[in-house]
Amino acid sequence: MSSNSNTPVASPLASAIAEALPPPASGATIVLDGKVGISFLTVDTDAQLVTDGARILTSLTGNAWFPSPFPALATITAQQDAFAAAVAALDRSKASLIRRDQARLALKQGLRDLALYVQHASGGDRQKLVASGFPLQRKRGPVATEPQTPKGVRVRQAIVSGRLLARCQAVPYAKSYQWRIATAAAPTVWTTFDTVTVARFTFDTLAAGTQYLVQARAFTRGGSSNWSDSVAMYSN
Numbered sequence: 001m002s003s004n005s006n007t008p009v010a011s012p013l014a015s016a017i018a019e020a021l022p023p024p025a026s027g028a029t030i031v032l033d034g035k036v037g038i039s040f041l042t043v044d045t046d047a048q049l050v051t052d053g054a055r056i057l058t059s060l061t062g063n064a065w066f067p068s069p070f071p072a073l074a075t076i077t078a079q080q081d082a083f084a085a086a087v088a089a090l091d092r093s094k095a096s097l098i099r100r101d102q103a104r105l106a107l108k109q110g111l112r113d114l115a116l117y118v119q120h121a122s123g124g125d126r127q128k129l130v131a132s133g134f135p136l137q138r139k140r141g142p143v144a145t146e147p148q149t150p151k152g153v154r155v156r157q158a159i160v161s162g163r164l165l166a167r168c169q170a171v172p173y174a175k176s177y178q179w180r181i182a183t184a185a186a187p188t189v190w191t192t193f194d195t196v197t198v199a200r201f202t203f204d205t206l207a208a209g210t211q212y213l214v215q216a217r218a219f220t221r222g223g224s225s226n227w228s229d230s231v232a233m234y235s236n
Contacts, residue, residue: 162204
């Protein structure tokens with residue numbers, strides 16, 4: 001029987017990843033959320049990339065958690081050596097710059113493929129990922145569903161008459177802040193201002209010799225916080 005020419009053929013990388021996949025976990029649920037970081041491939045200087053590549057090769061050599069690296073470590077080592085040599089020989093000539101750029105591009109692609117293998121072989125286990133020599137992606141902070149009420153609200157008189165300067169401690173994950181002011185003589189009659197993106201605010205055109213009350217609240221993607229406690233200050 002003739003073979004079907006339309007049958008897809010798995011790439012060497014896909015085959016290596018399939019073989020590296022850990023068996024399904026049984027029993028208790030384990031959070032495996034680690035991810036390989038590859039931004040260093042773009043932001044590293046030449047010298048840093050040589051160092052990072054060497055660290056990854058050393059970490060993966062003989063590493064039982066990653067028994068069949070793809071691309072093979074010998075391939076990455078050859079790319080690493082070629083890049084290191086091109087960097088060492090770098091001068092102001094156009095030819096040396098081209099050799100460096102080509103060697104860097106080859107090493108970057110090799111390490112990208114290797115990072116994909118490491119990600120799948122680790123199953124997201126952060127301990128295994130650290131042992132691979134690759135950096136981890138930083139976890140993003142959770143969205144605050146219940147914004148914290150601003151603390152440390154402080155108000156002081158400005159040099160300019162009729163102006164008060166207010167500030168508070170930054171609230172985690174806050175996208176904006178809102179301020180309001182009332183006089184001590186009418187503490188329930190508030191003037192509320194538009195939101196600002198910083199944890200400070202300037203109140204202008206206030207009546208000299210009048211005591212004012214100031215409050216702040218914060219906004220996150222989860223909504224708005226409660227208003228802070230009032231802070232009293234006289235306008236000069």
